[in-house]
Amino acid sequence: MTDLQSDLAEIIHLFSPEDGLHESLLSGTHCIKFSLPDGYTKRHWRACFGIVAQGCKEIILDREVYRCDGGHYTATPVDLPVTSRIFSATPEKPFLSLLIDFDPLTLSEVAAQIEKDFPKEVENPLRAVFVGKASDKMLEAAIRLGKLFQVPEDAPVLGPLVVKEILYHLLKGADGPALRQFVRSGSKTHKISQAIYRLKSELTDDVDVAALAKAAKMSRSAFFKHFKEVTAMSPIQYQKRLRLLEARHLMTDEGETAESSAFKVGYNSASQFSREYSRMFGNSPLRDAMKIKKTGHPIHQI
Numbered sequence: 001m002t003d004l005q006s007d008l009a010e011i012i013h014l015f016s017p018e019d020g021l022h023e024s025l026l027s028g029t030h031c032i033k034f035s036l037p038d039g040y041t042k043r044h045w046r047a048c049f050g051i052v053a054q055g056c057k058e059i060i061l062d063r064e065v066y067r068c069d070g071g072h073y074t075a076t077p078v079d080l081p082v083t084s085r086i087f088s089a090t091p092e093k094p095f096l097s098l099l100i101d102f103d104p105l106t107l108s109e110v111a112a113q114i115e116k117d118f119p120k121e122v123e124n125p126l127r128a129v130f131v132g133k134a135s136d137k138m139l140e141a142a143i144r145l146g147k148l149f150q151v152p153e154d155a156p157v158l159g160p161l162v163v164k165e166i167l168y169h170l171l172k173g174a175d176g177p178a179l180r181q182f183v184r185s186g187s188k189t190h191k192i193s194q195a196i197y198r199l200k201s202e203l204t205d206d207v208d209v210a211a212l213a214k215a216a217k218m219s220r221s222a223f224f225k226h227f228k229e230v231t232a233m234s235p236i237q238y239q240k241r242l243r244l245l246e247a248r249h250l251m252t253d254e255g256e257t258a259e260s261s262a263f264k265v266g267y268n269s270a271s272q273f274s275r276e277y278s279r280m281f282g283n284s285p286l287r288d289a290m291k292i293k294k295t296g297h298p299i300h301q302i
Contacts, residue, residue, distance in 0.1 A: 001054070004139040005071050009053035011146035012096040019094070024149040026159035028101035031149070035094040037086045042281065044245040045082045047102040049075045049170060051134050051142050055095030056088035059129060062232030066131045073138070075130040075175060077102060077182040078196045080231060081241035082129075098142050100163055108183040110167045115180070126189070128182070128230050130175040138169045191216040192230045195223070199239050203246065204266035207236050244280050247273070251289040258285035 001009070016022050016033035023030050034055075045059065051073045059066040059074065060083040067087065068074045089095035134142075145162040148155040171180055181189035195212045212235060213223035224234065231238055247261040256264070262273035262285075277285045 001070060002139075004136060004143065005053055007143050008051070008098065008139060008146060009070075009096045011143060011149075012053055012098060013094070015146065015149050016096070021099075025152055025155040026145075026148065026163075028103060029145065029149075029159070029163070030099040030101075031146070032097040032099055033094050034086045034089050035091045037089050037095075040083050040085045042081065042083050042241075042245065044242060044249070045076055045080045045084065047076055047078050048099055049073060049102060049166070050097050050099045051138070053096045053098065054093055055086065055097075057084060057095065057097070058087045059084045061127065061129055064127070064232075066129050068131050071134055071139075073132055073134045073170070075132075075170060075179060076128055077107075077179055078128045078193050078230070079200050079242070080128060081233075081238065081245055098146060100166065104183065106160070106164060107167060107171075110164055111171055111180045111183045114168070114171050114176070115184075126178045126181075126229070127232060130179065132173060132175050135169055135173065138166055138173075141165045141169065188218075188226050189230065191218070192223075192226050195227065195235070196231065196238070199235060200242060203239065203243055204264075206266075207239050209235055240276065241280065243267070244277055247277065247285070248281070248288065248292075251285060252292045258289070261285070 012031045012033065015024070015031045019034050021030050021032050032050075040058075040060065050068075052068050052070050054070050056067060056069045057074075059068070061080065066074065069088075086095045141162055145159060145166065148159050148162065170176065178189075181187045182193045184190050195216055198212065198215075199207065209224065210220060213220045216223050218226070227235055227238075233241070243265040247258075247265045247267075250256040250261040250264060251258060258274070258277075259270050262270050267273040274285060277288070281288045283291065
């Protein structure tokens with residue numbers, strides 16, 4: 001572990017007295033700590049950037065495993081239904097990570113400033129999960145951001161500036177050209193990201209692929225192809241998985257019944273919901289919710 005990693009790990013550890021996801025004083029930024037590894041769990045992975053200071057996590061999408069060790073980052077520019085786990089963590093050396101939610105406006109602003117110095121890249125939609133080595137400049141900025149979490153009067157003012165600095169280093173790095181496609185107006189990847197946002201925002205509505213393709217100014221087949229390149233699934237599969245993950249959240253975290261959860265996420269048939277839920281999670285909604293509550297394993301993003 002480098003000195004910079006060690007400093008970042010210490011800051012996260014001090015801010016996280018117990019295991020879990022801890023929101024900082026700056027909206028959209030979090031510290032994560034887990035003292036034990038966990039099993040693979042299906043999760044709603046929101047659009048975010050994370051630096052692992054200590055330990056290791058794994059994300060699986062379409063059978064591809066993305067492993068992020070200490071000193072590395074993950075960047076997911078759109079929300080994704082994934083399978084993930086904490087791979088390496090002990091009480092002595094817990095998993096420690098800094099997480100920053102992607103704000104499309106901030107990301108677009110930083111990307112637009114960079115575009116003045118970099119030529120436009122050839123469009124090539126890529127899978128929306130990126131893993132890379134965090135640069136020293138990125139780690140230094142992350143340390144300064146973490147220190148702001150302890151200063152209530154400074155965090156809201158200086159925090160957004162440091163977040164922009166971190167995003168600047170990310171977008172100038174090896175994954176920058178691909179990530180900038182997600183916010184470049186008119187690019188195929190940006191059009192797909194807009195369709196993803198629409199599906200997420202209109203979770204209870206039926207998927208109209210023809211309307212999504214028309215809004216993206218693509219043929220139905222081209223839209224389907226590019227959507228799958230980015231998310232590893234079809235639009236209908238994407239929405240179904242998000243619906244079921246949201247229903248799971250409602251049951252385990254909000255105390256909703258299986259039936260009320262089903263209707264809240266857009267299902268008109270409780271039996272269809274139960275069948276699809278069991279197929280995705282391997283248990284009936286009631287049994288799955290009871291198991292999660294009993295074990296206490298986190299199902300939120302880690």
